[in-house]
Amino acid sequence: MTIAHEASERLMTPGEVAAMFRVDPKTVTRWASAGRIGSIRTPGGHRRFRESEVRTLLDGLTSEAHH
Amino acid sequence: MTIAHEASERLMTPGEVAAMFRVDPKTVTRWASAGRIGSIRTPGGHRRFRESEVRTLLDGLTSEAHH
């Protein structure tokens, strides 16, 4: 069912994801190549990323201080 | 049978297809000109795209992250 709705997912460009993690866009590309994050290719070969997956990944890597 | 029912096939505008891939509508028309995606012309010259073809294309270019 998730796959059936992937078309309605909001997508992000490599540059937008890079700005979110404060890394170089090339690094985001490497994450995609390594399979660390899912990606959708345009017919021209450019990558797009699911916003929900990016947020989930960001939250999963977040650690709070003990206070 | 698919061809026989092409009149019932849902058509999409360049803007709708662009939103699915997160690209500019102009980019979609370039895909059509390059033959990367099939297109139908209105009598006025505007392009329309088959929904089934767009979804198939999108699914084929989608890759999941390996967990």
Add this chain to the structure above:
DNA sequence: CACAAATCGGGTAATTAGGGGG
């Protein structure tokens, strides 16, 4: 018929892909 929004065309910037090397 008038109107707003979208999609023609073309042209020119800005991103991205990919390999290579530090």
Add this chain to the structure above:
DNA sequence: CGTGTCCTAATTACCCGATTTG
């Protein structure tokens, strides 16, 4: 082993005025 940078080629984004759409 992951990341940032340099490079070239390819793809995509934004600009305009004119036309089509609904």
